[in-house]
Amino acid sequence: MENPLSSSERARVGLWIRLARCYNLAMRDLRSGLREECTMPQFDVLAQLERSPEGLTFSSLSEHLLVTAGNLTGIVDRLEKQGLAFRETNPKDRRQTFIKLTDKGREYCNKIIPQHTHDIAKLLSGLSDNTVQNLRGDLDQLAALLDRKQE
Amino acid sequence: MENPLSSSERARVGLWIRLARCYNLAMRDLRSGLREECTMPQFDVLAQLERSPEGLTFSSLSEHLLVTAGNLTGIVDRLEKQGLAFRETNPKDRRQTFIKLTDKGREYCNKIIPQHTHDIAKLLSGLSDNTVQNLRGDLDQLAALLDRKQE
DNA sequence: TGCTAATACTTTAGGTTTCAATTATCCCTG
DNA sequence: CAGGGATAATTGAAACCTAAAGTATTAGCA
Secondary structure (H helix, E strand, O other): OOOOOOHHHHHHHHHHHHHHHHHHHHHHHHHHHHOOOOOHHHHHHHHHHHOOOOOEEHHHHHHHHOOOHHHHHHHHHHHHHOOOEEEEEOOOOOOOEEEEEOHHHHHHHHHHHHHHHHHHHHHOOOOOHHHHHHHHHHHHHHHHHHHHHHO | OOOOOOHHHHHHHHHHHHHHHHHHHHHHHHHHHHOOOOOHHHHHHHHHHHOOOOOEEHHHHHHHHOOOHHHHHHHHHHHHHOOOEEEEEOOOOOOOEEEEEOHHHHHHHHHHHHHHHHHHHHHOOOOOHHHHHHHHHHHHHHHHHHHHHHO
16 A cells, blocks of 8 residues: 655655754753753844844844744844844835844843854764764755755 | 854854754745644654554653653643544553554554655655765764763 | 735734643652 | 652743734835
8 A cells, every 4th residue: 555665765764853853952952051041042033133233134034044024023022122132114115124233132142152152062072073074064965955945 | 352263163053053954944844744734743743653552651752752741741632632642541650641542543644654754755855865874874973972961 | 196916024823842830649768 | 658759741931933814015017
């Protein structure tokens, strides 16, 4: 009835399971390192804003972070409430909103970004430089593939 | 002030970013393939149950799927409401609950598991068998590392 | 100019997720 | 055999997340 999986298909399913497992294990660890400070999604937004002093729109953030714009509304609301970021309507196109860091937000980034960066490096420090390079290359290949399927 | 990142640290941060990006891109695609049927977390639970006719406890599911037990309560509630699974208290230890598939749930699994498996294989079909093998090996190494940090 | 379609964000409904606090049960030791 | 500590699941609060519908605003074109 069911046509059985080819070994090549099985290998790919196994790859997906491993990818998901690594992601979730790492996520769990990194989240706990950030916990007292801010949430992971909030960090992701802050880190993007930090490298764009001119501000970012919801659309561009949504694209970079792979989350829906509807989702960002809430995250930015909370950042705004904490005084770390603020909205600014684009006067040239009043549909668009720029999100920018406040001074407090920038200061905060200067503290937690290096800290979080260090956590990541430490978490992955057990891998050889060689393995890291191989993984990066192969994942780039995979990302290119997945990007293409998106359109 | 800030001591700058070594190139080896930078490489590891880049690896994490790529891993997260691939995970999220793939997740987005696979979710939409499953959408009309059930949610991804529900699928994950069903797929585990399908290979354990004797049932699984919340604790063991929690461990396998890397989610908290509190989270599973809700997911299993919804599966139960849909008539796909049911709870059964362990008479030998009334603290434990076995979760099992109903007939309807088993039938349902027979339909969607092959379908989802096929979606995964198709999504990753653009990678060479060689790249798949390399990635699997390297991710196994990474998972072992992350597992160890967990304890 | 004025209508229509597209774009940008928000809202809503339904799930998911975590952490922390509870409840129920079991185990163990005095 | 009773109390204290561990284990299993649930509950509650807050945040995240998506898809789909809604609201403003802009752009394009007849």
